[in-house]
Amino acid sequence: MAERSTPLWEVFIRARTGLAHRHVGSVHAADATMALQAARDVYTRRGEGLSIWVVPSVAITASDPSDKDMLFEPAASKIYRHPTFYEVPDEVDNM
Numbered sequence: 001m002a003e004r005s006t007p008l009w010e011v012f013i014r015a016r017t018g019l020a021h022r023h024v025g026s027v028h029a030a031d032a033t034m035a036l037q038a039a040r041d042v043y044t045r046r047g048e049g050l051s052i053w054v055v056p057s058v059a060i061t062a063s064d065p066s067d068k069d070m071l072f073e074p075a076a077s078k079i080y081r082h083p084t085f086y087e088v089p090d091e092v093d094n095m
Contacts, residue, residue, distance in 0.1 A: 006028040006029060006030055007028065007030070007056055007057070007058070008027075008028055008057040008058075009027050009028070009029055009032075009038075009039070009054040009055065009056055010023060010025075010054070010055045010057050010060060011023070011024050011025050011026060011027055011035075011039040011043055011052065011053070012052070012053040012054075012055070013039075013043055013044065013048075013050075013051070013052055014049065014050045014051040015048055015049065016048060021051065021053050025042070025043060026057065027042060027054070035054040036052055036054055039054055040052060
């Protein structure tokens with residue numbers, strides 16, 4: 001008998017003190033609504049989350065680690081992409 005599998009969803013949570021969402025894990029759920037509920041139940045038990053994103057795992061495309069030189073080496077020659085020589089004014093809270 002063929003077994004139907006429930007889709008896998010990747011969970012990202014924005015903490016109350018944070019500015020960005022971070023990946024916290026995965027849940028299995030039939031649809032996005034159920035994935036949000038499962039993510040809430042599993043990953044925000046203490047109410048630390050401000051926002052939850054769920055993304056179907058099949059929608060994520062990742063680079064191959066063996067391609068790191070091709071993907072990331074060209075950026076090393078463009079120093080203006082690195083914020084090492086910028087001064088941030090004191091009145092700027094979050095950047």
